[in-house]
Amino acid sequence: MPSIELQIENGVAKITLNRPETFNSFNREMALLLQKTLEECSANPEVRAIILTGSGKAFCAGQDLKEVTSPELNPGFRKILEEHYNPIIERIRAIEKPIIAAVNGVAAGAGANIALACDIVVASEAASFIQAFSKIGLIPDSAGTFFLPRLIGFQKASALMMLGDKVSAKEAEQLGMLYKVFSVETFQEEVIALGKQLAQMPTKALGLTKRLLNQSLTHTLEEQLAMESELQIEAAESEDYAEGVNAFIEKRKPAFKGK
Template identity: 75%
Template sequence: MASIIKEIKDKTAYLTLNRPEVFNSFNREMALLLQSELDACENNPDIRAIVITGMGKAFCAGQDLKEVTSPELNPGFKKILEEHYNPIISRIRSIEKPIIGAINGVAAGAGANIALACDVVIASENASFIQAFSKIGLIPDSAGTFFLPRLIGFQKASALMMLGDKISALDAEKMGMVYKVISSENFSEEVNTIANTLANMPTKALGLTKRLLNQSMTNSLEEQLDLESKLQIEAAQSDDYAEGVDAFVNKRKPQFKGK
């Protein structure tokens, strides 16, 4: 049984973490397969949005501890970080297509931080978020120390990482950790609606917006203004911009192609 299930519909790729018996915790096989599937999505021009979600009751419980405690299977933390989690985070941020984190259940450890790296994070009311690392004497990885303070502030992030509190979906929404909380009954439908909306938008411009947001993490104001100017000129030369203006002038619905 594949540890990642991929389904493509309506210009969106749905990548489902599929190890429900261990709450979709990562082993080496699943980590490498997720990277491969993300690469395939990036290189397929027909895919214009990506959804990452989990099978069963959990989104992802982080690292499979059975793997790291097994003398035969343990790849070692250096390999786990440099070959598993860091490349996953880098791909999520560098792929210039909207990536939706559809958090269907508990997201713990690396699972929580992979969720936070997505462009739009939607949580089921049953979801929860745990910076579980301190519980076993580890430090947050998978860019948690980068994204979480920027999302919710230094003090909240510091406390959650040190105390390892379990945060409900509604509290995560109030903190600004996630975009939106959806009832469990409507979760799949709402995820599909948002994914379909993004996939039919001018995804060329969305990709450039993502690049700007990435750079804003480290740029000075002047550097960011310069980059905005450069990328706005690039956006203005796109087919999507021409289509959007023509549709507005002629009072019709635009048909964007992500070019």
């Protein structure tokens, strides 16, 4: 079975990490295939929203330790970071389409941080998050030290990374780590509904919003205001804006195309 599954329906691409026997932990094949799949979704005009989730009981348990402890298979940490995880994070942030991390189960190590790099994080009540790196003498990677402090604050992030505490989905929601928690029974239905909702929105503007949010992490106030002005003008010239205004005046539901 492929380690990454892709389904496209109603403008939504559902990418599933598919190594359930290893709790969807990453080996080189899966990491490179996820990058390729993200690129395909980025280039496909039919895809207007992306869902990233896991098969089986886990979202992603991070790195497959069997790979890094195998003399024959171990690519080495430099390759793992520079060719596997860093490009995945860069692609997630660069794709100007909304990406939902649908955390169905445990998200540990790099798996947790890949989820946190997505635009909207939702979780099943059965999900949990753990910065597992300190348990084996490593440091958080996959942009965990970048995103987690910004999401929940420096002190909480520092404690979770150093202590390696497991955080339940409800605790993660309370901390501000994610958007919403759904029941186990309704999780899949709610995720698909959210994906469809985003795909029917003015995704041109959502992509520009994502670009602004990326830049806000390093911009000064003046730089951010200037960029907002520039991108608002671009948004105002879009077909979606014209459709949105006409629909409002005509008191009907807009039919956005992401253009």
